[in-house]
Amino acid sequence: MNAAAYDAIVVGSGNAGFCAAHAARECGARVLLVEKAPREWAGGNSAFTAGAIRTTYHSLDDLRPLLADPGDERLERTELPPYTPDDFLADLRRVTEGRCDPELSEILVHDIAGTVRWLYDLGLRYVLLYERQAYLSGGRYRFWGGLVLGAAGEGVGLIEAHARIAERNGVEIRYETAAVDLLLEDGHPAGLVCVTPAGREEIRAGAVVLAAGGFEADPRLRAMYLGSGWDLARVRGTPYNTGEALQAALALGAQPAGHWSGCHSIAWDAQSPPHGDRTVRHRYSRQSYPLGIVVNRHGQRFLDEGADFRNYTYARYGAEILKQPGALAWQIFDAKTAPLLQADYRGPEVTRVEAGSLRELAERAGIDPEGLERTVEAFNAAVQPGAFDPAVKDGKRTAGIVPPKSNWALPLDTPPYLAFPVTCGITFTYGGLRIDGAARVLDRSGRPIPGLFAAGELVGGLFYHNYPGGSGLAAGAVFGRQAGRSAAEFARQRAYRPARV
Ligand SMILES: Cc1cc2nc3c(=O)[nH]c(=O)nc-3n(C[C@H](O)[C@H](O)[C@H](O)COP(=O)(O)OP(=O)(O)OC[C@H]3O[C@@H](n4cnc5c(N)ncnc54)[C@H](O)[C@@H]3O)c2cc1C
Structure with missing residues (x-):
């Protein structure tokens, strides 16, 4: 029996967390999103971005309908070489020296175009990145490097749009609510232990999605995992990504994955x-x-x-x-x-x-x-x-x-x-939790931990040594959406499980 007030609880108000919340809500789940930072710091690193999202397309015609201004006069003078899932996969493999997780990489490159479209249908709008990713030559805008699409209004616009969609769809959001541990029932995640200005609180839920970013804002963890000198690096984004949710999952037996001594x-x-x-x-x-x-x-x-x-x-x-x-x-x-x-x-x-x-x-x-x-x-x-x-x-x-x-x-x-x-x-850390294609967090034997899902920078295995620009928002969106769907489905099944006698 599920006595929880929520079907799914999502940790983190960045792009990955919001995508998980939208997707879970779309599946009919009652969703709470908790964010450690105060409201004015909502959106984590995602709010700091230029909003660049690496997506695939065959021609400008695929992207034009997604734009905030489809009548932009520059479009007629734009040269956009196609960028296919094969191109994206080849870039991922090349820059990660062949180490990127094969299953997650395939899902990312094949699902990103549909995910970008899904976000458009929810209310997000896009721009072409003329200022950052194109040169004007001979009167024509020539894009380079496979990265052309961005969220309208950059990271701030992205997070404002996410927050609007969440509010409209009935996602409850609590700021200044830091997840410090997982709440267990029969040894399995069934909610969170949070710290709020009012003290410690236990919040029960049918499933938990962790989307709390990496550990790049904690100098001690940087020195421990990235090595000597990294404690002195500047942090480009939010000071709130300090790894507690990641550590809580590892303490429960989640499997670490990816390049723990590497970072962007x-x-x-x-x-x-x-x-x-x-x-x-x-x-x-x-x-x-x-x-x-x-x-x-x-x-x-x-x-x-x-x-x-x-x-x-x-x-x-x-x-x-x-x-x-x-x-x-x-x-x-x-x-x-x-x-x-x-x-x-x-x-x-x-x-x-x-x-x-x-x-x-x-x-x-x-x-x-x-x-x-x-x-x-x-x-x-x-x-x-x-x-x-x-x-x-x-x-x-x-x-x-x-x-x-x-x-x-x-x-x-x-x-x-x-x-x-x-x-x-430092932008974000590459080491994180191992997930499968359904965004389920795996344990050290490779089995899904019931009720625990993850997305975004807190996931490991996609990026090693290097990273194709614009892939962070892309991966957060694809696996955030998947995590939300999986969490909603898990909560539904858990709710109908007969009570033990
Ligand atoms: C300056 C800058 C520019 C960037 N530009 C781009 C770009 O243009 N394109 C791109 O693809 N990527 C870019 N990136 C990388 C990009 O930010 C990320 O890959 C992506 O936005 C991460 O999304 P996320 O949801 O995983 O994490 P975040 O957006 O960082 O969200 C994590 C959230 O979790 C919260 N949190 C942390 N711990 C807890 C806890 N214990 N309890 C509750 N909440 C918690 C944090 O406060 C934060 O709000 C940029 C990063 C920076 C810093």
């Missing part, structure tokens, strides 16, 4: 605060490095800025910056590429140095001037002939230097020069 981390403004700022959000990102060079305090390059499109390198370059002296680096551009820098390079929050010569730039920025001059001289001499085109992998590369620059290599020779100091900003 990027180049982030060196003057940024210790954790995310809800007004600046993702705009501390510095993602135009393929157009320039990146050097450390000694003026030395240490990575291939043009190894691939930014979408396939940015998530691992934060870790490379953390290894540099002072965990600092500088992105350097000249007047030729400055006009191509993303919008995140403009604005009051941007730390920026400008000078008429490389020596002056280095002195102002705090880089060794001789080191920078030597590096740029060698770099410029190594640039090979060829046409520069930022919308394709143009093969315009260097020869004879280490590390190489494999694409988009232009000499740095036209003042004024610009330097942007960056440090390592």
Whole structure:
């Protein structure tokens, strides 16, 4: 017999949690969503995003009906190479060095287009990411890197839309309600132990969905799992993703999965605060490095800025910056590429140095001037002939230097020069719980833990070493929806189970 007030209880008000709540509600479940943060911090990391969602499509016609403004005049001048489930799968396999969980990956790439459409039907609207993922050339917008769709209003718009849908559909939401443990019945999850401003509370439910994010905001867990120095990384998003729900599931016997010593981390403004700022959000990102060079305090390059499109390198370059002296680096551009820098390079929050010569730039920025001059001289001499085109992998590369620059290599020779100091900003952790294709949390023998489901950053097994940009929201949506459906179905069956005598 089920005496619970709720069929499903969802932990976390991010994209994954809201998708689970919508799906469970759609199946007729009574749903409570608990969120540890106060209302003004609702939406976790999802609220910090640019809203970019990696989805599949054959042509612009597949996406046009989903747009907030299907009459946008730019659409007629837009070039969008198709991006199929096979393309998405190939990207996932390539950047994770073949380690991504085969079952979860197949589900993700095949279900994302339908999930994006499902969210549209619920009330979400989308935009094409002209400012972040396309270059205007010859009067045409040319998209690159397989990532074209975003939530209207970025992460904030996404979470506002989710909250509206939840409210309209009758999902109950409680903020300042932190899940600290699982409530057990006959040894199985049957609700949560929560801490609220009023004290500890036990909340019973037919099924539990964990969507509480990773552990990236806890410096102790970062140092424990990611290794030395990671406690010093800046946190790009919410300070509330500190891993309690993850730990509670592990303590119950859930199976850890994925790359526990790995995380998504990027180049982030060196003057940024210790954790995310809800007004600046993702705009501390510095993602135009393929157009320039990146050097450390000694003026030395240490990575291939043009190894691939930014979408396939940015998530691992934060870790490379953390290894540099002072965990600092500088992105350097000249007047030729400055006009191509993303919008995140403009604005009051941007730390920026400008000078008429490389020596002056280095002195102002705090880089060794001789080191920078030597590096740029060698770099410029190594640039090979060829046409520069930022919308394709143009093969315009260097020869004879280490590390190489494999694409988009232009000499740095036209003042004024610009330097942007960056440090390592951690986005989320890759290690998490093992789930199956129905989003059921598995135990250490590989059996589903009855009544326990999970989605989003708290799940492990999809991402290793690296990540194709826009896959976090995509995975959270696909497996959040699945977790909500599975939880509703489990609660229904549990409710009809005869009472024991
Ligand atoms: C600055 C930034 C930009 C990003 N840009 C993109 C992008 O454009 N596209 C993309 O795909 N990904 C992006 N990401 C990654 C993306 O945020 C995530 O992959 C995705 O949004 C995570 O969703 P989630 O629901 O799993 O977690 P979250 O959105 O972080 O939600 C987890 C929620 O759980 C709550 N919580 C934590 N512990 C508890 C507890 N014990 N009890 C109750 N509640 C709890 C948290 O407060 C939080 O609200 C970005 C991340 C950041 C930080």
